[in-house]
Amino acid sequence: MAGRKEMEAKGEEELGEVRRLEGGGHLWKASLVLLEFLDKKEKGNFKGKKLLELGAGEGVLAEALSKMGAKVTATERGGGGGCLDRLKMKADMACAAGLSMKAVELEWGERGWELSELKSHVETFDYVILSELFYDQESHEDLLWTLLRVTVPGSIVYSVFCDRPFSFMFFALLHDTGEFDVEEIPEAEVDKLGMSEEAQIHLHKIVRR
Numbered sequence: 001m002a003g004r005k006e007m008e009a010k011g012e013e014e015l016g017e018v019r020r021l022e023g024g025g026h027l028w029k030a031s032l033v034l035l036e037f038l039d040k041k042e043k044g045n046f047k048g049k050k051l052l053e054l055g056a057g058e059g060v061l062a063e064a065l066s067k068m069g070a071k072v073t074a075t076e077r078g079g080g081g082g083c084l085d086r087l088k089m090k091a092d093m094a095c096a097a098g099l100s101m102k103a104v105e106l107e108w109g110e111r112g113w114e115l116s117e118l119k120s121h122v123e124t125f126d127y128v129i130l131s132e133l134f135y136d137q138e139s140h141e142d143l144l145w146t147l148l149r150v151t152v153p154g155s156i157v158y159s160v161f162c163d164r165p166f167s168f169m170f171f172a173l174l175h176d177t178g179e180f181d182v183e184e185i186p187e188a189e190v191d192k193l194g195m196s197e198e199a200q201i202h203l204h205k206i207v208r209r
Contacts, residue, residue, distance in 0.1 A: 017162055017199055028132040029195055031061045034160040036191050037203060038065070042158075046070040049126040052150055054143070055133045057083060059090035059103065062129075066094055066101040070127065075106035075118070109142030113149060124152045130159040137166040144173050157206035162199050174206070181207045 017029055038046075047069030056062045056074035066072040074091060076084045084105055091103040106116045113119055128150060133143060151157065157180075161167055174180050185203040192201055 017195065027058060027060050028162075029193065030160045030162055030201055031057075031131040032193055033190060033195070033201055034129070034131055034158060034203060035061055035064050036193060037185065037189070038158065039068070043068050046127070050123060051127040051129065052125040053129040053131070054106070054108070054146060054150075055131070056087055056103070056129075057131075059087045059094075059101075061131055062087075062101060063090055063094050063099070065129070066099040071100040073102055073104055073118075073125075075104050075116075077107050077112075078105045106146075107142075108139060108146045110145055112142070113146065118150075125150050125155055128155060128157040130157060130161075132161050133159075134161050134167040134170045135164050137169055140170045140173055143170065144177070147174075148177065148179065151208040153208050155208040157204075157208070159204045159206060160201065162201050167202075171204075179209055181209060183207075 046065060049070050051065055051070040051072050053062045053065075053072065053074045056076050059074050062072045062074035074087055076087050078084050084103070088103040091101045094101040104117055106112060106118060128147065130143075130147075134140065147157065171182065174182065183205045185205060190201065190203050192199070195201065
């Protein structure tokens with residue numbers, strides 16, 4: 001009998017949410033939906049701007065944003081699976097190609113911040129990217145702590161996710177801080193790139209007050 005993770009992955013593939021990558025990793029297609037939107041709406045604004053991606057995975061989105069001229073810091077937690085190693089390899093290749101992209105290990109929350117090289121980061125980020133990060137309610141408070149730490153008034157956060165149980169609880173926490181203005185992008189402006197109609201995708205622009 002298939003384990004829970006295998007069953008979940010099968011369901012995600014049936015909804016067209018996951019693309020398998022060479023080397024054993026995977027890409028949430030919602031990242032490509034966000035990338036398509038940003039390419040149309042923000043492309044000219046990224047040049048020279050400092051951009052942070054939390055939970056960057058294999059770095060597909062981070063690399064694409066660096067090609068738009070952003071100075072990208074892509075973060076991912078350590079541990080098994082080799083995801084962070086592959087992210088670092090992609091960052092190295094991007095830099096060799098003349099792009100501005102670096103990969104940094106980061107666990108969300110105060111403790112993870114203290115252990116990361118970002119602890120000494122004194123610059124502010126103009127943009128922060130959150131792609132498919134709200135699936136685990138237990139991580140929401142640590143994610144919010146990190147988001148508050150890396151943003152300042154005027155920072156722009158773009159979020160995309162496919163709706164799952166408790167996903168919107170993160171936005172309840174976000175609201176309670178009183179620190180952010182949240183705008184959901186109308187469905188008519190979002191190209192789902194062939195994903196199943198059953199995959200309820202949500203894209204938000206969040207601005208730090």
